[in-house]
Amino acid sequence: MPLNCGIVGLPNVGKSTIFNALTSAKAQAANYPFCTIDPNTGTVTVPDERLDKITAFVKPNRTVPTTMEFIDIAGLVEGASKGEGLGNQFLGHIRSTDAICHVVRCFDDGEIVHVHGGVNPLHDMEIINTELLLADLDSVEKRYAKIERAAKASSDAKVKAEAETLKKVLDVLNAGKPARTADLGEDEKVYVRDLFLITMKPQLYVANVDEASLVSGNAYTELVEKRAAEEGAQVVKICGQMEAEIAQLDPAERNEFLAEMGLAEPGLNRLIHSAYRLLDLITYFTSGVQEVRAWTIKRGTKAPGAAGVIHSDFERGFIKADCYHCEDLFLYGSEQAVKEKGLLRSEGKEYVVRDGDILFFKFNV
Secondary structure (H helix, E strand, C coil): CCCEEEEECCCCCCHHHHHHHHHCCCCCCCCCCCCCCCCEEEEEECCCHHHHHHHHHHCCCEEECCEEEEEECCCCCCCHHHCHHHHHHHHHHHHCCCEEEEEEECCCCCCCCCCCCCCCHHHHHHHHHHHHHHHHHHHHHHHHHHHHHHHHHCCCHHHHHHHHHHHHHHHHHHCCCCHHHCCCCHHHHCCCHHHCCHHHCCEEEEEECCHHHCCCCCHHHHHHHHHHHHHCCEEEEECHHHHHHHHCCCHHHHHHHHHHHCCCCCHHHHHHHHHHHHCCEEEEEEECCCEEEEEEEECCCEHHHHHHHHCHHHHHCEEEEEEEEHHHHHHHCCHHHHHHCCCCEEECCCCECCCCEEEEEEECC
């Protein structure tokens, strides 16, 4: 199952326009709040030139890219954490995502209504971030009230540890900071995992700009980038309207259009790659005459865990992985040449898979 990013923001900031371009889905895009009532989900392929190169060398019967899901969540408004604008329903949708793409309007257009009357990205960012924080605060306060009473009456170390962990998160949220800034160890994160805290998720800002501001940015994007830097967050500039138009072109026309604009790739590719990095994901490949395929794993995954992404039997019966890096293939031209150079290795259970590895698993169940 692919990991996913929820696309959030105020109404009319361009969320659905960007989602449409991303997924070629038909999410409704209209000029009024709450146009999107149910979350639209689309699976997108992760662009990867290495997959194309491996395919060119191996010439398999088919090529399968790796994917990510994007979920277009209806526009949030001030008071969403208290149910305003169907807020509780929409916040529930965000809780089920792995990361958040926060779209911020950074363009002027008198014909597109702004829910607060004028473009002010910092104000918009503050509204969304505050509503997400308040929703988490409510969840943690309710859980902490129960656990605190239990911890006082119990000698159970786990109950006391949970109370201490929740207190840490509560203090951070009360200070107006997202839960992800709480200094929690891996053992402590277990105690808040089932709360599905929204502000515990990594967040990426998407500055939706007009075409003229795509390369150089504008006064609005400068504000967004400064605030994001303070939060340690990434920013991707995208012209949603232009990306929607590019998505409708055939590949040849698309490349010609991008060349005329002085762009190496669509902005959506940068967004997908940024979301991929945000989730700390890497790609490894399996390669053969029947199929060349890209697989997604978390950075730091060991070989048996990577095998398990293909099938649980691969992980359960893991013996070893024959491995070489795709750059070796590109340099020497064939797997046989890689073998002759002594660059194909057999790795065991402790091997940490690298981004770009080509693996062949051996297992016995």
